[in-house]
Amino acid sequence: MAEKLLEVKNLCVSFKTRKGVVRAVNNLSFSINHGEVLGIVGESGSGKSVSMSAVMGLIKDENAEITGEVFFNGEDLLKKSDEELRAIRGKDIAMVFQDPMTALTPVYTIGWHIREQLQLHSDISDKDAKARAIELLEEVGIPDPEKRVDQYPHEFSGGMRQRAIIAMALSLNPKLLIADEPTTALDVTIQAQILDLLERLRKTYNSSIIIITHDMGVVSELSSEVLVMYAGRMVERSTKSSLFANPQHPYTKGLMNSVPRVDRARTSRLETISGQPASLLNLPSGCAFRNRCPSAHAACTEQPTFISDSNGYGAACFLLTEGVRS
Amino acid sequence: MSQEILRVNNVSRIYETSGGSFGRKNKVSALDGVSFNLVHGETLGIVGESGCGKSTLGRIISRLDTPTSGEIIYKGNDIAKKSLSAMRPLRKEIQFIFQDPYASLNPRRQIGAIIEEPMRIHGMGKDERRARAHELLEKVGLDKNSYEKYPHEFSGGQRQRVVIARALTLKPELIIADEPVSALDVSIQAQVLNLFKELQDEMKLTYIFVAHDLGVVRHISDRIAVMYLGKIVELGSVEEIYNNPQHPYTKALLSANPRIDQSAKSTRQILTGDIPSPLNRPSGCSFHTRCPIAVPECSTREPELRRIGAVDVACNLVV
Ligand SMILES: Nc1ncnc2c1ncn2[C@@H]1O[C@H](COP(=O)(O)OP(=O)(O)OP(=O)(O)O)[C@@H](O)[C@H]1O
Ligand SMILES: Nc1ncnc2c1ncn2[C@@H]1O[C@H](COP(=O)(O)OP(=O)(O)O)[C@@H](O)[C@H]1O
Ligand code: SF4
Ligand code: SF4
Ligand SMILES: [Mg+2]
Ligand SMILES: [Mg+2]
Numbered sequence: 001m002a003e004k005l006l007e008v009k010n011l012c013v014s015f016k017t018r019k020g021v022v023r024a025v026n027n028l029s030f031s032i033n034h035g036e037v038l039g040i041v042g043e044s045g046s047g048k049s050v051s052m053s054a055v056m057g058l059i060k061d062e063n064a065e066i067t068g069e070v071f072f073n074g075e076d077l078l079k080k081s082d083e084e085l086r087a088i089r090g091k092d093i094a095m096v097f098q099d100p101m102t103a104l105t106p107v108y109t110i111g112w113h114i115r116e117q118l119q120l121h122s123d124i125s126d127k128d129a130k131a132r133a134i135e136l137l138e139e140v141g142i143p144d145p146e147k148r149v150d151q152y153p154h155e156f157s158g159g160m161r162q163r164a165i166i167a168m169a170l171s172l173n174p175k176l177l178i179a180d181e182p183t184t185a186l187d188v189t190i191q192a193q194i195l196d197l198l199e200r201l202r203k204t205y206n207s208s209i210i211i212i213t214h215d216m217g218v219v220s221e222l223s224s225e226v227l228v229m230y231a232g233r234m235v236e237r238s239t240k241s242s243l244f245a246n247p248q249h250p251y252t253k254g255l256m257n258s259v260p261r262v263d264r265a266r267t268s269r270l271e272t273i274s275g276q277p278a279s280l281l282n283l284p285s286g287c288a289f290r291n292r293c294p295s296a297h298a299a300c301t302e303q304p305t306f307i308s309d310s311n312g313y314g315a316a317c318f319l320l321t322e323g324v325r326s
Numbered sequence: 327m328s329q330e331i332l333r334v335n336n337v338s339r340i341y342e343t344s345g346g347s348f349g350r351k352n353k354v355s356a357l358d359g360v361s362f363n364l365v366h367g368e369t370l371g372i373v374g375e376s377g378c379g380k381s382t383l384g385r386i387i388s389r390l391d392t393p394t395s396g397e398i399i400y401k402g403n404d405i406a407k408k409s410l411s412a413m414r415p416l417r418k419e420i421q422f423i424f425q426d427p428y429a430s431l432n433p434r435r436q437i438g439a440i441i442e443e444p445m446r447i448h449g450m451g452k453d454e455r456r457a458r459a460h461e462l463l464e465k466v467g468l469d470k471n472s473y474e475k476y477p478h479e480f481s482g483g484q485r486q487r488v489v490i491a492r493a494l495t496l497k498p499e500l501i502i503a504d505e506p507v508s509a510l511d512v513s514i515q516a517q518v519l520n521l522f523k524e525l526q527d528e529m530k531l532t533y534i535f536v537a538h539d540l541g542v543v544r545h546i547s548d549r550i551a552v553m554y555l556g557k558i559v560e561l562g563s564v565e566e567i568y569n570n571p572q573h574p575y576t577k578a579l580l581s582a583n584p585r586i587d588q589s590a591k592s593t594r595q596i597l598t599g600d601i602p603s604p605l606n607r608p609s610g611c612s613f614h615t616r617c618p619i620a621v622p623e624c625s626t627r628e629p630e631l632r633r634i635g636a637v638d639v640a641c642n643l644v645v
Contacts, residue, residue, distance in 0.1 A: 189579060189616075214512065216512075254513060260519070263585055268523065271516065272516040276481045276514070277513075
C-alpha cells in the first residue's frame with residue numbers, strides 16, 4: 001500500500017534577473033511515500049533549496065515564476081492561497097533550515113516559539129502548551145527541559161537550537177518534514193545526535209522526511225531514496241543502495257568518487273570532476289553537464305530525457321538509451 | 327634523515343573577555359599546554375569540534391596571535407614572543423590560509439594585484455612580480471587572463487586557488503591552512519586537495535591542515551592531532567588514529583562520522599551531551615562530562631599526553 005504522500009510533477013521555477021532568466025528548477029518530478037526518507041543531493045546552486053521552498057509555497061520573490069503541480073495528500077499546493085498554505089505548513093508539512101538562528105526570534109524564549117506554533121494550529125491553553133513544549137524538548141533530548149523552556153535562543157548551543165527547531169517542527173506531528181541541510185552547521189558528534197533523532201522520529205510517527213544535504217555520508221545514514229540534482233534538473237533518482245552500488249549518471253559517479261572516504265584505502269589523488277560548478281546563467285546547450293562530463297559525445301548537444309522504470313528510478317543521460325557503458 | 331622544522335612546546339593561550347560578573351573579566355582558555363613537533367615535508371592534520379582551539383593554534387604558530395605562554399621553535403629559534411618587525415622576514419616562510427575564500431580576497435582588486443601584494447610588501451620589482459604572478463596562476467591551474475579579473479568573477483574553488491597562489495608567492499616552507507576546503511563543493515574540494523598535494527611534492531612544503539571533515543583530513547595528512555577543548559588528546563600517524571584509535575573521544579568522533587558504507591552501522595556510538603564551553607571547562611579530564619567510560623577519578627585527575635604504544639594519548643584509562 002505504497003500511497004503517495006507528496007507528488008511533484010513538472011515543477012519549474014525561474015527568476016527574472018538583470019542578467020537574464022535563471023531557470024533554478026527545471027521539470028522536476030518525483031514522489032515520496034509515507035514513512036520514506038528521500039535525500040536530495042547536488043552541488044550548491046543546483047536548485048535543491050529553491051525546489052523545496054516552491055513545494056512549501058515559500059517563494060515570495062515577485063520575479064519568480066513557478067509552474068507545475070505539487071500534490072500533497074492529493075491536493076495541489078500550488079493552487080492554494082497563502083492562508084490555506086499557512087494552515088498546512090507547520091501542521092502537515094514542517095521545515096527545518098540549515099541555520100537554526102534564522103528560524104528563531106532572539107527576543108522570545110524557546111518555550112514561546114513552541115507555544116506559538118502549537119497555538120497557531122490548535123486550540124490549546126497557555127498552560128497546556130507549555131507542558132507540551134517541555135515534553136517536546138525532552139523528546140528531542142534537551143536536558144533540564146523545565147528550565148530550558150524559559151531560556152532564550154542565545155543561551156542554547158548550535159546543536160540545542162537545531163534540536164529546539166526540530167521540536168517545533170514536530171509539535172504537530174507533521175506528515176512530512178523537509179530538512180534543508182539541518183546538520184551542515186553542526187559538529188559531527190552533534191550531527192550524529194540529530195540524525196539519530198530524525199531516524200527515531202520517523203520510526204515513531206511514520207513521518208516522511210526529505211533531507212537536503214551535500215554530504216553523501218548523511219544521505220547514506222538516513223535516507224532510503226535519493227534524488228541527485230545538477231543545474232536545476234533531476235539527473236538521477238534511485239534507491240540509496242543502488243545509488244551507492246551502481247550510480248548511473250556520470251555526474252553521480254564523479255560525485256561519489258571525489259569524496260575522500262574514511263572506509264576506503266587511501267589514494268594519493270582523488271578523482272575529480274573537471275571544470276567548475278554549473279552557472280545557471282551560462283549553461284551549455286543540451287546536457288548541462290556536457291562541459292564537465294568524461295563521456296560527453298555528439299548526441300549530448302541535445303537535452304537527454306529522464307529515462308525511468310515504473311518506480312520512477314532512472315537517470316537523464318544518453319548513455320542509458322544508447323546502451324553505451326562508460 | 328627527516329629534519330624538524332617546528333617544535334611547539336607547552337603552548338597556551340588565554341583570552342580575557344568581558345561579561346564576567348561584577349565587572350570581572352572572563353578567562354577563556356583557548357589553548358592549554360599544546361606540544362608537538364613537525365618534520366620538514368610532512369602534513370599534520372588537526373581535527374576537533376568547533377571551538378576546540380584549532381584556528382587559535384594555527385594563528386599562534388603563524389604568529390598572527392601571541393601565545394600567553396610556551397615556546398614555538400621554528401628552525402631552532404623561539405618565535406613565540408618575537409615582535410612584529412622581528413617576525414617580518416619569517417612571514418615569507420610561514421603562510422596562513424584562511425577558511426573562507428570569499429572573505430579573504432579584496433573584492434575591489436584584480437587577481438594579479440592580489441597575488442602580487444605580498445611581493446610588493448617585500449620589495450620585489452614590478453616585472454619580477456608580474457612574472458611570478460603569471461607563473462603561480464599557471465601552477466594553481468588558473469587561466470592566464472585571470473590576472474585582470476576580479477574575485478567576484480570566480481567560483482569558490484577558483485578563489486581558493488587564488489588564495490593558494492598568493493600564499494605561495496614568497497616561496498614559503500610552512501603553510502598553515504585553516505579549513506581551506508570546507509566551503510567548497512565536494513567535486514571542487516577534490517580538485518583543491520589534489521592541488522595541495524601536488525604543490526607539496528613539487529615545492530617540499532610542510533603543512534598544518536585544519537579540517538573538521540575526517541575524510542579530508544585522512545586523505546591529506548601523514549599525522550593527525552585530535553583536539554578537545556584546547557588540548558591535544560591524541561596524536562599519531564593517520565593509520566594508527568583511523569585504524570586503532572585509543573582515546574575515547576577519537577573513537578567517538580570517528581564513529582559519529584556519517585559513513586557511506588552502512589554495513590558497519592551497528593558499531594555506531596553516539597555521544598550524549600553538548601560540547602562544553604571553554605569558558606567553563608570541566609575539571610580533571612575535560613572530556614569526562616561526555617566520556618562513555620569515565621570513572622569518578624576522571625573528574626579530578628587531569629590526564630597528560632604521553633606515549634602509549636604507537637601514539638600519544640591523554641587519558642587516565644589508556645595504559
Ligand atoms: N579573540 C578571542 N577572544 C576571546 N575568545 C576567543 C578569541 N579567539 C578565539 N576565542 C575562543 O577560543 C576558543 C577556540 O577558538 P578557535 O577559533 O580556535 O576554535 P576552532 O577550533 O578553530 O573552532 P571552529 O571549528 O569553529 O573554527 C573558542 O572558545 C573561542 O570562542
Ligand atoms: N530570488 C532569487 N532570484 C534569482 N535567483 C535565485 C533566487 N533564489 C535562488 N536563485 C538561484 O537559483 C539557483 C538554485 O538555488 P538553490 O536552490 O538555493 O541552490 P541549492 O541547491 O544550493 O539549495 C541558484 O543559481 C540561485 O542563485
Ligand atoms: S548526456 Fe552526455 S554529457 Fe550528459 S551526462 Fe550523459 S554522456 Fe555526459
Ligand atoms: S581520562 Fe577518563 S574521562 Fe578522560 S577520556 Fe579517559 S576515561 Fe574518559
Ligand atoms: Mg541550499
Ligand atoms: Mg576555526
